[in-house]
Amino acid sequence: MSIDTSTAARVAKLARIKVEDDALPALAAEFNNILGFIEQLNEVDVDGVEPMTSVTPQRLKRRVDVVSDGSQQQAVLKNSPDAREGFFAVPKVME
Amino acid sequence: MTDLNTLGLAEARDALRAGSTTSKELTAACLKAIEGAGALNAFVHHTPEIAMEQAAAADALIAEGDAPAMCGLPIGIKDLFCTKGVPSQAGSRILEGFLPEYESTVSGNLLGNGAVMLGKLNMDEFAMGSSNETSVYGNAINPWKVDERQLTPGGSSGGSAAAVAADLCLAATGTDTGGSIRQPAAFTGTVGIKPTYGRCSRWGVVAFASSLDQAGPMTKSVRDAAIMLETMCGYDPKDSTSADLAVPNFEALMTGDIRGKKIGLPKEYRMDGMHAEIDKLWADGADMLRDAGAEIVNISLPHTKYALPAYYVIAPAEASSNLARYDGVRYGHRATLDAGDGITEMYEKTRAEGFGPEVQRRVMIGTYVLSAGFYDAYYNRARRVRTLIKKDFEDVFAAGVDAILTPATPSSAFGLGEMTDVDPVQMYLNDVFTVTVNMAGLPGISVPVGLDSKGLPMGLQLIGRPWEEGDLLSSAYALEKAAGFVAKPTKWW
Numbered sequence: 001m002s003i004d005t006s007t008a009a010r011v012a013k014l015a016r017i018k019v020e021d022d023a024l025p026a027l028a029a030e031f032n033n034i035l036g037f038i039e040q041l042n043e044v045d046v047d048g049v050e051p052m053t054s055v056t057p058q059r060l061k062r063r064v065d066v067v068s069d070g071s072q073q074q075a076v077l078k079n080s081p082d083a084r085e086g087f088f089a090v091p092k093v094m095e
Numbered sequence: 096m097t098d099l100n101t102l103g104l105a106e107a108r109d110a111l112r113a114g115s116t117t118s119k120e121l122t123a124a125c126l127k128a129i130e131g132a133g134a135l136n137a138f139v140h141h142t143p144e145i146a147m148e149q150a151a152a153a154d155a156l157i158a159e160g161d162a163p164a165m166c167g168l169p170i171g172i173k174d175l176f177c178t179k180g181v182p183s184q185a186g187s188r189i190l191e192g193f194l195p196e197y198e199s200t201v202s203g204n205l206l207g208n209g210a211v212m213l214g215k216l217n218m219d220e221f222a223m224g225s226s227n228e229t230s231v232y233g234n235a236i237n238p239w240k241v242d243e244r245q246l247t248p249g250g251s252s253g254g255s256a257a258a259v260a261a262d263l264c265l266a267a268t269g270t271d272t273g274g275s276i277r278q279p280a281a282f283t284g285t286v287g288i289k290p291t292y293g294r295c296s297r298w299g300v301v302a303f304a305s306s307l308d309q310a311g312p313m314t315k316s317v318r319d320a321a322i323m324l325e326t327m328c329g330y331d332p333k334d335s336t337s338a339d340l341a342v343p344n345f346e347a348l349m350t351g352d353i354r355g356k357k358i359g360l361p362k363e364y365r366m367d368g369m370h371a372e373i374d375k376l377w378a379d380g381a382d383m384l385r386d387a388g389a390e391i392v393n394i395s396l397p398h399t400k401y402a403l404p405a406y407y408v409i410a411p412a413e414a415s416s417n418l419a420r421y422d423g424v425r426y427g428h429r430a431t432l433d434a435g436d437g438i439t440e441m442y443e444k445t446r447a448e449g450f451g452p453e454v455q456r457r458v459m460i461g462t463y464v465l466s467a468g469f470y471d472a473y474y475n476r477a478r479r480v481r482t483l484i485k486k487d488f489e490d491v492f493a494a495g496v497d498a499i500l501t502p503a504t505p506s507s508a509f510g511l512g513e514m515t516d517v518d519p520v521q522m523y524l525n526d527v528f529t530v531t532v533n534m535a536g537l538p539g540i541s542v543p544v545g546l547d548s549k550g551l552p553m554g555l556q557l558i559g560r561p562w563e564e565g566d567l568l569s570s571a572y573a574l575e576k577a578a579g580f581v582a583k584p585t586k587w588w
Binding site: 017051076 | 194
């Protein structure tokens with residue numbers, strides 16, 4: 001698997017990280033290097049092996065379906081770079 | 096009298112209980128040591144006022160009698176732990192200015208039991224690194240120095256390791272996703288234990304790779320690790336993977352009697368290019384345990400070689416998902432936007448400015464391996480390999496092996512900047528002996544065992560059965576006693 005600059009650009013877009021065009025070739029090369037290392041996994045026979053979902057055999061606990069926390073608007077907004085009138089403010093999402 | 100900041104947790108606890116010192120004196124000694132250690136760049140947020148207040152409260156509690164073990168003991172907290180009202184940046188620019196409104200469960204367990212917080216400790220950005228060179232705060236420096244070079248304290252818990260080794264605090268918290276407690280401990284002549292996955296709550300610890308992350312103590316002795324780990328552990332309903340199991344008295348289980356125990360040496364850990372001195376250290380360690388009455392057996396963990404590549408699928412995949420929350424909306428940094436920029440530009444610019452190169456690289460690798468068309472080939476395959484890695488360990492434990500002895504790192508501490516120009520994969524190899532343990536969710540401890548020919552500390556790792564940290568600490572204590580490692584870095588800072 002070889003990653004070209006257009007794939008690198010697509011991955012950067014999916015990850016929502018701005019990468020300038022002139023940085024894409026180096027990024028693609030880094031990806032190829034790391035993926036080359038990962039390719040070793042193809043040597044392993046994984047037929048019939050279940051993908052791990054939990055490293056310790058445990059069931060997730062259930063709890064009663066009730067509100068257990070809340071009314072913390074100020075605390076929630078406290079660290080926002082832009083909070084106004086009790087809300088998070090962001091640039092226009094729709095035209 | 097010895098300087099109080101050079102004490103370990105056990106000695107200081109006993110001195111407090113005997114009334115021969117006070118938490119205020121211990122804390123003041125540490126604060127003074129920290130003040131004089133700016134060159135190490137270990138503490139990156141200082142909280143002396145909080146520390147002295149907590150020390151005064153601890154002294155009052157101790158005077159009443161029956162104070163908990165950690166009461167009055169000054170420690171450092173890795174920057175990855177959210178601490179209420181105190182900067183918690185995970186070593187990243189993207190969390191600049193973030194002041195948590197809550198306390199992580201682990202730091203809360205420590206402070207709630209009277210521990211004194213001296214400040215926050217340097218680390219690789221989002222715990223992604225093995226040399227503390229990806230930190231927004233700049234490098235943490237290893238107090239060990241044998242020539243003109245400045246050495247790495249390891250990573251990601253580099254600040255924690257440097258601070259403990261330099262006696263700036265009695266102990267520190269660390270976190271370990273692929274070796275981030277055990278590798279820095281080995282590089283600095285300190286002890287670090289990563290407990291079984293689920294022992295320590297992850298709630299309030301900035302997430303890197305949720306199926307691998309565990310907190311643990313970094314200390315000056317195995318006994319200290321037992322004391323501090325017990326306080327850090329415990330069931331927490333706020334972390335769905337937290338184990339609802341009783342926490343034993345680890346210190347009491349730590350007898351150091353390993354007669355009749357079976358210790359395995361995995362042949363796959365003898366790697367090409369491994370330093371001869373590390374190889375000899377490993378053999379010496381096995382002899383020490385044999386002399387203490389253990390039976391040494393050769394074992395095989397056949398999938399060892401694939402642990403690191405599988406890790407570099409799973410950890411970035413989980414990181415790309417976890418780090419999606421840094422969007423410039425709810426906390427931390429938001430980029431200055433140009434006229435006409437919409438929400439996508441805000442995300443992209445914020446994350447490009449806020450994340451350093453290694454974090455960006457891993458987030459994008461994770462995005463790629465999870466993307467449509469590659470999910471099965473990379474992510475699911477890595478999860479299958481992970482099942483096999485865990486099974487390797489289950490098989491040897493089922494065959495009666497009590498613990499596994501391995502090197503902790505492929506070399507002793509290297510110079511800062513020496514790995515800058517090599518490709519990232521070379522840096523990843525630092526975790527080759529430790530990452531298997533995270534993949535299998537097992538407890539692992541790094542114990543300082545000797546100095547290399549340059550005079551730098553080297554450590555060995557012991558790996559235990561799940562939930563049997565007490566037994567593991569006992570084996571580690573036996574190794575510590577036999578090795579008799581007492582060297583300290585010569586103060587140059």
